[in-house]
Amino acid sequence: MIRKWDEAQLREALRLYLVMGSPNCNGADPYAVLEAAIYGGVTMFQLREKGPGALQGPERLALGSRLRRLCAQRGIPFIVNDDERLALELEADGIHIGQEDEAAAAVRKRLPQMIVGVSAHDLGEAQSALSDGADYLGVGPQYATRTKLDAREVQGPAGIALLRAGGIALPLVGIGGIDASNASHVIRAGADGVAVVSAIAAASSPREAAAELRERIVNL
Ligand SMILES: Cc1ncc(COP(=O)(O)OP(=O)(O)O)c(N)n1
Numbered sequence: 001m002i003r004k005w006d007e008a009q010l011r012e013a014l015r016l017y018l019v020m021g022s023p024n025c026n027g028a029d030p031y032a033v034l035e036a037a038i039y040g041g042v043t044m045f046q047l048r049e050k051g052p053g054a055l056q057g058p059e060r061l062a063l064g065s066r067l068r069r070l071c072a073q074r075g076i077p078f079i080v081n082d083d084e085r086l087a088l089e090l091e092a093d094g095i096h097i098g099q100e101d102e103a104a105a106a107v108r109k110r111l112p113q114m115i116v117g118v119s120a121h122d123l124g125e126a127q128s129a130l131s132d133g134a135d136y137l138g139v140g141p142q143y144a145t146r147t148k149l150d151a152r153e154v155q156g157p158a159g160i161a162l163l164r165a166g167g168i169a170l171p172l173v174g175i176g177g178i179d180a181s182n183a184s185h186v187i188r189a190g191a192d193g194v195a196v197v198s199a200i201a202a203a204s205s206p207r208e209a210a211a212e213l214r215e216r217i218v219n220l
């Protein structure tokens, strides 16, 4: 089976991963936020339309199609959070699922062509995700976050170092409370990149916020 993104390309794409939906954009148009963020250096995008005020039904689909098209035009992977049906409708490049979502092995089997990302909080979950066929891991929360109210306990970059020391070589990103001040610690712990919501989506200039993050990640 031919996948559009091989492992090396995926590792590169995970470098600066923007995760967001309309509730994260401080009233700004998510399209404008994503467009600016890509100019600033974002390399992958996940539509996570979740939380108070999240769009539903046709409005969600319409937003998803606009963002999907933008990612295709700019050549960056477009991932959908949680919702397999929406991922298929939007012809997404991938889907991200957590420990409380559908079983990763079943999703992998149904969607062999897609990038499958899985949230992992410890070595056991990372090993299961690997044997279930995950393409990458999201590991966190690295730092305190106000974006995900049901997030697990903060683990810090040490959580990533533990996975690497335990033999997990899969592409992975840190997520949770990451901004330009702490991103380098996450990369140094062994992550391929950082996944960010508010540090870019809620910034007064998403373009500048993305550029600053990128600078901190690339010039270590
Ligand atoms: C890249 C990335 N990592 C982790 C998550 C969190 O997924 P999950 O645990 O399923 O929580 P929700 O995002 O669904 O609230 C993610 N979305 N992306």
Ligand SMILES: Cc1ncsc1CCOP(=O)(O)O
Pocket (backbone or CB within 6 Å): 019, 140, 141, 144, 145, 146, 147, 148, 151, 175, 176, 177, 178, 195, 196, 197, 198, 199
């Ligand atoms: C989706 C998710 N998963 C773990 S923490 C988190 C939210 C990260 O948001 P922020 O980057 O604003 O802290």
Ligand SMILES: [Mg+2]
Pocket (backbone or CB within 6 Å): 081, 082, 096, 097, 098, 101
């Ligand atoms: Mg989820």
